Amino acid sequence: MATPLKDFVPEESGSSLDPAGASPTKSGPGIARRHLLKTAMGAGLALTAGVSAPAVVRADAPVRIRLAWFPNSACLSPVAAAQHRGLFAKHGLEVEFVNLAGPTDQLLEALSTRKADASVGMALRWLKPLEQGFDVRLTTGTHGGCMRLLAAKSLGITRFQDLKGRTIAVSDQAGAAKHFFSVVLMKRGIDPARDIDWRQYPADLLPLAVEKGEAHAIAHQDPDTWRFLKRPDLIEVGNNLSDEYAHRVCCVLGIRGSLLREDRPTAARITRALLEAQDLTAAHPELTAESYAPYVANTSQEDIVALLKTHTHGEHALGDVLRQQIVQYTEELKLVSVIRPTTDAVKFAQKITEDVLV
Structure with missing residues (x-):
């Protein structure tokens, strides 16, 4: 089971879009291994009050890093919260x-070639490139629950087993949603290569494919799938928190390997800040939604809050828990011919993960 991060209680914030205007945040001792959210990052750290003062005053200069992300992915909204609520600054980071x-290959290439220092993304989309040798290490899982499978309500599809012989629309044939639901179908006796017709469409046209009868279902991710559910002709069949995946993380924090080798403390700072942002999101999704809203189109703050409440931003995988979940995903991806059958899942998980908080 993923390790929950608890006891994060932020104070009232100032402007969500001005890091200098964010009020300080407080954290209890119960996060991860009890020392995860220690505020003493070094001499001179002090909390300040008032919306016009910086959240944290540090004696040392902040470390500048570049964080690559896909701003239209709602499950990454805690990244925006970490920036605009002062959590990166609290941990001595100046983030671009x-x-x-x-x-996703573009993202991983940016990390491995020093064009970016860190990123958050979907494990099921990252594992194949990491198997191929991208120099990126995973330091934590961030949350679960941002992929959904929707179906035409008129077809009576209510279970994964009902999808045999159907057509599923996806936005990426190598995407995490296709990988995940292929695994789910395979484990339920449906061969995703022979029994399913996967057709690719632009993300915003996925519902139209179902409406026109070109597809019977959609496998995709939030915020799009959450918005699609407002349509009267679609229902949710399942998501990546269904059944045995209830406590599995789907997204992970990746840090370029060279940074980890050269400056491990900075890797730890990034990890701590983003884990605090996950807990902020779990406890106060409205604050994260306010910070994230300027980055996403066609989705209201109310919808962002609602969909974030369906994710598990309060659960994280660290250390051995993360490695075990990577082992599970690796073995599952072998079932659908994404990962080579000869890859040793345990050794692979040990190679691509790093516990920077010990």
Whole structure:
């Protein structure tokens, strides 16, 4: 079971879009291994009050890092909260966002070539490139629950087993949603290669494919799938918290290997800040939604709050728990021919994960 991070109680914040205007945050001792959220990062750290003062005053200069992300992915909204609620600053980080809109391989290449220092993304999309040798290490899981499988309500599809012989629309044939639901179907006796017709469409046209009868279901991720559920012709069949996946993380924090080797304390700072942001999101999704809203189109703050409440931002996988979940995903991806059958899942998980908080 993933390790919960608890007891994060933020104070009232100032402007969500101005890091200098964010009020300080407080944290209890119960996060991860009890020392995760120690505020003493070094001499000179002090909390300040008032919306016009910086959240944290540090004696040392902040470390500048570049964080690559896909700003239209709602499950990454805690990244925006870490920036605009002062959590990066609290941990001595000055963060520049590298906004991406292309494939995940582009993100991992940015990390491994020093164009970015860290990123958060979907484990099921990262594992194949990491198997191929990208120099990135995973330091924590962040949350679960941002992929959904929707179906046409008129077809009476209510279980994964009802999808045999159907057509499922996806936005990426190598995407995490297709990988995940292929595994789910395989484990329920449906061969995703022979029994399912996967068709690719632009993300915003996925519902239209179902409406026109070109597809019977959609496998995709939030915030799009949450917005699609407002349509009267679609229902949710399942998601990546269904059944045995209730406590499995789906997204992970990746840090370039060279940074980890050269400056492990900074890797730990990044990890702590983003874990605090996850707990902030679990306890106060409205604050995260306010910080994130400027980055996403066609989704209201109310919808962001609602969908965040369906995720498990209060549960995280660290250390041995993270490695075990990577082992599980690796073995599952072998079932659908994504990971090589000869890959040793245990050794692979040990190679690509790093526990920076010990």
